[in-house]
Amino acid sequence: MGEAVAVLGFGQTKFVTTRPDVSTPELVFEAVSRALSDADCDLGDIDAVVFASAPEVFEGVHEPERWCIDAFGGAGKPVVRVHTGGATGGSGAMTGARLVQAGFYDSVLVVGLQRTSEAADAQQVFTTIFDPVYEQDVQLNVITTVAMSASRHIALYGLTEDHMAWISTKNFGNALRNPFAHLHKEITEQDVKSSKLLAWPLRLLHACPRSDGAAAVVLASGDRARRAAHKAWVLGFGSAADVYRIGDRIKEGDTDFAWQPALRWAVDQAYAEAGVRDPRRDLDVIEVYAPFSNIEVAAYEEMRLAPSGQGWKLVESGATAMDGDIPVCPSGGCMTANPIGATGLVRFGEAALQVMGRAGDHQVDGARRALATATGGINQFFTAAVLSAELEQASS
Amino acid sequence: MTEPPRIRVAGTASLGVQPEIAGPLDELIYKATSGAIADAGLTIADIDGVCMAASDVLDGRGISTMTLTGSMGSLKKSELRVCDDSLAAVRVAAAEIMSGASDIVLVAAWSKLSDADTDAIAPLSLEPAYHRPLGLRPATIQALRESSTLGRPILTTASDQWPADTAVAMVLGRGNGQPSSPVLTGFGASMGRYLVPDGDLGAPLRDATERACRMASVERRDLRGAYLVGLSSFDDRRLAESLGIPEQAIEHVEPREADIGYAAGLHALRTAVQEQRRGPVLVVSVGGVGMQSANAVVVEAE
Numbered sequence: 001m002g003e004a005v006a007v008l009g010f011g012q013t014k015f016v017t018t019r020p021d022v023s024t025p026e027l028v029f030e031a032v033s034r035a036l037s038d039a040d041c042d043l044g045d046i047d048a049v050v051f052a053s054a055p056e057v058f059e060g061v062h063e064p065e066r067w068c069i070d071a072f073g074g075a076g077k078p079v080v081r082v083h084t085g086g087a088t089g090g091s092g093a094m095t096g097a098r099l100v101q102a103g104f105y106d107s108v109l110v111v112g113l114q115r116t117s118e119a120a121d122a123q124q125v126f127t128t129i130f131d132p133v134y135e136q137d138v139q140l141n142v143i144t145t146v147a148m149s150a151s152r153h154i155a156l157y158g159l160t161e162d163h164m165a166w167i168s169t170k171n172f173g174n175a176l177r178n179p180f181a182h183l184h185k186e187i188t189e190q191d192v193k194s195s196k197l198l199a200w201p202l203r204l205l206h207a208c209p210r211s212d213g214a215a216a217v218v219l220a221s222g223d224r225a226r227r228a229a230h231k232a233w234v235l236g237f238g239s240a241a242d243v244y245r246i247g248d249r250i251k252e253g254d255t256d257f258a259w260q261p262a263l264r265w266a267v268d269q270a271y272a273e274a275g276v277r278d279p280r281r282d283l284d285v286i287e288v289y290a291p292f293s294n295i296e297v298a299a300y301e302e303m304r305l306a307p308s309g310q311g312w313k314l315v316e317s318g319a320t321a322m323d324g325d326i327p328v329c330p331s332g333g334c335m336t337a338n339p340i341g342a343t344g345l346v347r348f349g350e351a352a353l354q355v356m357g358r359a360g361d362h363q364v365d366g367a368r369r370a371l372a373t374a375t376g377g378i379n380q381f382f383t384a385a386v387l388s389a390e391l392e393q394a395s396s
Numbered sequence: 397m398t399e400p401p402r403i404r405v406a407g408t409a410s411l412g413v414q415p416e417i418a419g420p421l422d423e424l425i426y427k428a429t430s431g432a433i434a435d436a437g438l439t440i441a442d443i444d445g446v447c448m449a450a451s452d453v454l455d456g457r458g459i460s461t462m463t464l465t466g467s468m469g470s471l472k473k474s475e476l477r478v479c480d481d482s483l484a485a486v487r488v489a490a491a492e493i494m495s496g497a498s499d500i501v502l503v504a505a506w507s508k509l510s511d512a513d514t515d516a517i518a519p520l521s522l523e524p525a526y527h528r529p530l531g532l533r534p535a536t537i538q539a540l541r542e543s544s545t546l547g548r549p550i551l552t553t554a555s556d557q558w559p560a561d562t563a564v565a566m567v568l569g570r571g572n573g574q575p576s577s578p579v580l581t582g583f584g585a586s587m588g589r590y591l592v593p594d595g596d597l598g599a600p601l602r603d604a605t606e607r608a609c610r611m612a613s614v615e616r617r618d619l620r621g622a623y624l625v626g627l628s629s630f631d632d633r634r635l636a637e638s639l640g641i642p643e644q645a646i647e648h649v650e651p652r653e654a655d656i657g658y659a660a661g662l663h664a665l666r667t668a669v670q671e672q673r674r675g676p677v678l679v680v681s682v683g684g685v686g687m688q689s690a691n692a693v694v695v696e697a698e
Contacts, residue, residue: 002495023525048585055458056479062453062520063479066590066684076603078585079689080488081479083452085459091476095488102401102494104487104583104611129458237497239445239474244465265472377462381475 002101004222004391006231007356009039010349015182015213015337018117024059025071027214028113031342032072035109035216040229043073046218047105051081052092052112054341054376057128058119065111072111072216085129086289088112089215089344090374090383094237096219097385107220112342115212122210129377131244143207145246145378147199150294152250153258154201157309159297161201165192166315167293168205168335174322175332177361182211182337201294208291208338215342217349222391232352235369236276236386238269244380260295263302263373266382270371271304274386279304283386284367285327285354286320287347289375291334300328303371322364330354330362344374348385355389400612402571403490403580405695406500407436408666410564413654416510417561421455424563425467425506432502432565433469443567444498445474447489449482449505449658453517468504481626481681482564483661483691487583489568500569505663507656509559514655521685527591534685537591541686542630545597560654564662566669578669581676582612582694590688597687598638604690605639605680612676612694616640619694620675623647623668625660626682626690641678661691672697 011034013019019027036042049072051065061067065074065081084091089112096108116122123141130140153159169189175181187205195205225231242262243249249257276282286303290296300311305319305326314320320328329335331350334343351372353359359367368389375382409431411417417424433440446468452460461468461477468475474492478484482505489501522528539552571579584607586600596602609616622645627635636643649664656663661681668679680692 055452057452057458060520061523062451062517063684065479066521066587066688067523069587069590074587075589076586076599078487078604078607079587080484080585082477082488083459083479084475084477085462095476095491098488098491098495098497101496102491104491104494125458129462131463132457239476240472241465241470241475243471244463262472269474377459380462380465 003103004233005097005100005219006225006233007217007352007387008041008220008225008228008231009035009218010352011035011038012180012215012346012349013213014180015211015339017210017212019212024064024115025068027115028068028111029071031214031216032109032111035218039218041218045107046073046077046109047107048078048099049074050092050096050108050110051079052088052110052341052345053081054083054085054088054114055125057125058114058116060118064113072109084381085376086340087344087374087376087381087383088341089346090348092345093217093348093385094239094383097234097237100219100221106224107218110217110219110345112215112345114339114341116210116340117212143202144199146292146295147202149257150201152256153294153298156256157258158312159294161193163297163312163315164201164206164293165189167296168192170321171329171333171335174330174362175336178331181332182209202292206293208334211337211339213339213342215345215349217345230356230358232355232387232389233391234385235388236270236273238266238384240265240269240382242380246378258298260298260302260379262380263299263382266384267303270384270386276386280326283326283369283371285330285364285370287331287333287351287370287372288328289334289344289347289373291338293335296328327364330359330364344383347372347374351387355387400581401490401494403493404569404571405566405578405580405669406569407432407567408565408669409435410663410666411562413560413562413651413656413663415558415560421506421508422464422467425464425504428563428565429468429502429504432567436567438567440469442500443469443473443502444500445492446470446502447476447485447492449478449480449485451479451658453520454509454512454657456512468502474498481658481661481683481691483665483679483681483693484585486662486665486693487585487691490580490583493568493570500567502565502567503662504565505659506563507659508561509655509657510561512559514559537686540593541597544593556653557655558653560656562656562659562663564659564666566662566666576698578672578695578697580693580695582608582614584608584611584692585690587689591685600688601680601682601690602638604692605678608678608692608694614676614694618676619645619678620673621645621647622678622680623649623664624680625649625664665693665695668695
């Protein structure tokens, strides 16, 4: 691998349904200002910018990074925007890391943005992601496709509505300790099971909210990072894509739409780079990109926390609770805040906070090594990053 | 960075630039990507990752690259996508290789603007509260900025650009120990402020060029050519002065008036690679309203 790279600072806005008090550039400015302050640096210390924002149809401006350039101090600097749907924030972090590791720049600011509230109907926008000839008329959207995945998981792999309700309750409870989370609500498993049905088996409290917000991360090379007061080293990154067509992901005994094999491929790459051999032992905390409760259970298996088809056992054992042996989403995760283009970057930044010991009330005690993931499309694009308090590789 | 990077151009393919190329977009892209891989003497199994340049707005769909995994061959591989000219995709792909994450990366870009309503797309680049209602066109904004830069009124005409189709792909790999392939040795980029009336119109172009040449350890006066795209109406003499290069070195990649969106840079790079001039050559793409940004690559024939 090339140069070492570390996170020096992370900033995010309070995620809400809509922010009528700020323009889009002003929203970006909030997050960037906080990240720079957190990294104890200013715009002059930034060599390049990666801007992560998913379908710009939401903001209604083509190439929003150009509009926001003054807000993130990018004028006169190299700027590139990345977009891989929901994985955008993770792809942004990975692109920034690779630019530093390649030696192109000593420091990169990664900015994530989404203002889904600017679109009149977000689900109508999501409908356009599907094949225009064969699929759009079927009116597929994110909820109906994830519901298909959940129904297969229930029918074939032991998932129950009780498991899904537990996931929701866990994440909502964790979010109460995260001041930036969108949803701050005490719920019970019964609340989840009696919430409004969206598309069976998905209910309202199984699903992420529609959030507006921005996030930013300052990445720096090893030399600069070593001098910093706090940092989270990026030990490994992985990225992988699956096929587009859902039908091609349902092959008996080989793969299934309930699974996320591309997450496993991405995670395996990150684990290999980071020297993680036993995730349950080598990792202390995980910020997984799981905007729906069934997605998180499936992810347990792909992240190799549980054998295939047995992710629900981690739910029943409480292993992924805040006081479990591998807490997942101590921030509350995507289920309590989902500013699409920024969400993957928030997972990355939250994982960095954990290993720096700076996650405040939702800090996992003694966390030294974390995994952050991001997902785009309908479980199609994945990124995975292993972050650590120490630069040395993990070793079991 | 002490030594210039050496990113080898292992193979390339293009469908050419035409007013319309029949067929669905995914098949057009597949022809380009499979052609580039074959040109490199490789198979899809040799490709470690892909990097695309694509725009939802220009492609007419949300997350437009979702349906293109097959055309890119990115199953199980790293898949990155930039929303900028394809020279930015080349830079990101080079970083992927130089970081050690991948050995061979496939870069691709395309345009199917024959299917698009380009008149409806143009205003979407303007922020909606103060600028879009003015009904300004990109050519008007560039002319206003040019006038500001020169400090005098100028005469301009409506752009003659016509929307066109293409698909172009390039296989990039490490540059060590390979027989005579062009190598990419410098990458630069710069973005200027958004829709401001003052400031030097040529600054992003100049900054991107300087950065690429500095990384390549090449003096601008030593450039044997400068392939430029995205500059349908800009005086060559002023361009040469701005870039610090001889005017006779400037090449405008044909067809100059064709609008092929984000594919322009990769199309220009392919042109430069195929012409294989001795000595370092610069490839620059200019983008954004009023020449807001530029991406530059230095390529050298071995």
